[in-house]
Each structure stands twice: as C-alpha cells, then as structure tokens.
Amino acid sequence: MSRLSRFFVGGFVVIGGFIALFLFGIRGCLSKYDERSALPPVVYIEKDGKKLLFSLVKFSKTTSYSQSGGFIHKSVSDEYYLQTNDAITGKKIGAEEIDLPSRITQYPIEVLGTNGSQVWIFANELMLYDAFTLKKLADIKSLEKSNAALSGKFPAERRYYDFVTAESSVKFTATDGTPWILDAKTLLAKPFTAIKEDTEKAELASRIKSLERYDMHFSQMKLNQDTLNREWFGLYSTDEFNALNDRVYINSSYGEDERRQLLTARSDSSRYGQVYIDKKNVKQIIAAGYYLDGGFLLNKQTGQLLHPENSNSYLVVSKSQIGNEGSIIISCVSPDGYVAWKYDTELSQWTDWQYKKNRLYIYGRNNKDLSSGEINLLIIVNLKDGSTKRYDYFTDKSLN
Numbered sequence: 001m002s003r004l005s006r007f008f009v010g011g012f013v014v015i016g017g018f019i020a021l022f023l024f025g026i027r028g029c030l031s032k033y034d035e036r037s038a039l040p041p042v043v044y045i046e047k048d049g050k051k052l053l054f055s056l057v058k059f060s061k062t063t064s065y066s067q068s069g070g071f072i073h074k075s076v077s078d079e080y081y082l083q084t085n086d087a088i089t090g091k092k093i094g095a096e097e098i099d100l101p102s103r104i105t106q107y108p109i110e111v112l113g114t115n116g117s118q119v120w121i122f123a124n125e126l127m128l129y130d131a132f133t134l135k136k137l138a139d140i141k142s143l144e145k146s147n148a149a150l151s152g153k154f155p156a157e158r159r160y161y162d163f164v165t166a167e168s169s170v171k172f173t174a175t176d177g178t179p180w181i182l183d184a185k186t187l188l189a190k191p192f193t194a195i196k197e198d199t200e201k202a203e204l205a206s207r208i209k210s211l212e213r214y215d216m217h218f219s220q221m222k223l224n225q226d227t228l229n230r231e232w233f234g235l236y237s238t239d240e241f242n243a244l245n246d247r248v249y250i251n252s253s254y255g256e257d258e259r260r261q262l263l264t265a266r267s268d269s270s271r272y273g274q275v276y277i278d279k280k281n282v283k284q285i286i287a288a289g290y291y292l293d294g295g296f297l298l299n300k301q302t303g304q305l306l307h308p309e310n311s312n313s314y315l316v317v318s319k320s321q322i323g324n325e326g327s328i329i330i331s332c333v334s335p336d337g338y339v340a341w342k343y344d345t346e347l348s349q350w351t352d353w354q355y356k357k358n359r360l361y362i363y364g365r366n367n368k369d370l371s372s373g374e375i376n377l378l379i380i381v382n383l384k385d386g387s388t389k390r391y392d393y394f395t396d397k398s399l400n
Helices: 001-033 140-146 199-210 238-242
Strands: 035-047 049-068 071-086 092-097 110-116 118-120 127-132 134-139 161-163 170-171 180-183 189-191 225-228 232-235 259-269 274-276 290-292 294-298 314-319 329-331 339-344 350-356 358-362 377-382 386-392
Touching: 035 071, 035 110, 035 350, 035 358, 049 110, 110 161, 110 170, 134 140, 232 238, 232 274, 232 294
Parallel strands: 290 314
Antiparallel strands: 035 049, 049 071, 071 092, 110 118, 118 127, 127 134, 161 170, 170 180, 180 189, 225 232, 232 259, 259 274, 259 290, 294 314, 314 329, 329 339, 350 358, 358 377, 377 386
C-alpha cells in the first residue's frame, strides 16, 4: 500500500473514531432523560420452592431532548422487556427483551395471567412465556398451527382476550364472534360456555373485578366493618358510627379528615340471613389508637379483607396527614387493639398490591417523570414483623 493510500485509510479511521465518540457523547447526554418502569400487573410465580415476581418493563430511550420557555420537548424509542425479581429480597434476577416490530399497532402491552410457571402476555399479540427461563412458548402463529380450525381467526385486538382465573387460561372471541378458551396444558382451543353463578358468588366476582383497576382512589382500597366469630369490628369516628345502620353491609367511609377508632360489638344473624350489630353495647378499643381516614385493607385476589397468615389481625391502612400529599400507612392490628407493627409506605397512592405467602407486595410511583399506570417502586412487606425490601424499576436498583 502506498503512503498516500495509508494516509487516506488512516484519515478515515480517525474521522470514524471522532464520529463514534461524538455519537456516544450525544447518547451519554440523552441517557439521563431515559425512563424505565414496570407495567401492571406484576405477577407472583412459585415453582419447586423458588418464588419470583414476573413483570413487563418499558424502557423509553430518549432520542432527542429540548427545553424552551418552560416546555420540554422529548422524543423516545420504546423497548419492552420481560423481567423477574426475587419475591423475598426484591432483587432483580433476569431480563429479556421482547422481539417486537418497530411500529407496535396494538395496545396495551400487559400481563394477562399465569398458569403455574407460565405467563400469558399481550404484546402486540397474544404470547405465552416461561417465567423462569423467559423463553417464548407460544404466539399466534404457533397457536394457529395447533388449532387449524381457527387459522386466521385469532383476534388482533387486546380487548377480545380475557384471562379466566378459574381455568388459568385465556378466553377469546374469534373474529367470527364465537367464544373459545385455550386449554392451559395442551394449548388447544375449545368452545367456551359461561357458567351461571349464584347471587353471592356473582357479587364477589363483581367486587374482585372492580379491584382489578390500577391507581385506585384510597377509599376504594378498604372497607370499614367486618364480622369475625360473631363479633363485629369497625373503624369509625363517633359521628360516623352514630349515623351507621345497624345492619352489616359492605361499607367504605369517605371522610378524608375523619380520625377513626377501632370499635367492637356482638353481631347476630336474623332468620333471613342478615347480620346486625348490637349498637347499644359497642366498645371502643382504646389500645388501637386513632387512624386518619382509616380502613381495613382488601385482598385484591379474593375481594375479602386481608388477614396475615394464621392470624385474625387486620391490616389497617390510614393516611399520615389530610390532603393529597398524605402518605399511606399500614398497621397490623389485632382484634384486641394490639399494634404489632406500623409502616409508612411514603406513597400517597398505590398503583397495585397483592398478597402472597404472608407478604404484601406494593407497587407504586414516586418518580414524577412517570405517568399513570407506570410503576417504579416495588415494596415487599413481611407481614410477620413489618420488615421491608424495596426495588426501584426506574434506577434498576435495590434500595435496601
């Protein structure tokens, strides 16, 4: 090679290096505006003694950023990942990017439900993954191959898919309007026939369905009365209790500035199956103290009040102060008023929560860069002693 040729080759290498460094520098500057969040729901998986949390994580990579006159202009490129975290420590275990087209046409992207260690998700189409290996087990192409009669009939839109908890599988409406359900083990589709439930089960199912929403108002997370072993327990202020009907019913009080106390009385059933409070002999359990806007936390999976394992104690949720900035406090309170532990979540609102194996998993958002329906904070509360583990999806770091 001549000296002139070597000169040009060397020049191109140097210029290429400068361009690479320039682009790397730009990316380095833009990376501080990247956003990372989990998309609800996050689901609990257990197999062979291993416990993990499976989530869909959205990574918004910033491609341009500018600020003018107090307005921020930012463009991003979204990537989606499957992620697992240890369900005891909260620490990240693994992550795998989902192979999606550059232009996603169907939303939302979310977890639908679980079948053992398998997880159904919707990410531009219906997919099934192994939670422990993060390998794809099925998609529309493979499902059509094993269900030839439904070739071309799997709907494209998310709204036509629904997870049936009792079946641990996905019900869908084919493009011709016929209802089907996928067998959880064989992945073969069979016609779906809805079973009519009795009134009590239907009411409970409706309550559970209403709890599937995210970013619910604080008042919707709790109830204010319960019966246990022919005893009635309530969380009310004096004025609220005086105005309370003596018949027990599903009730949540809405007075945000009410200081409530734990009350108890006998409860009796009528011949019509209704339960009544002996209001004349109600007792105030002084040891429990006061709870600002307090109530008994609901279990989202059962629609019933949540009790720690092997315990009649309640999880009382209350606010640290009046107004929108008040954070949610959890207190473990026994029927006799003993407060085993108390924990301030420092969140004014929870995006989601779930109860598994005597642990409460709280998902929330304390990062102002994120939008409604996005999660950056995972809090794991051990209900035995109130100890916690925390993980931040945005920074991808454990906080303990």
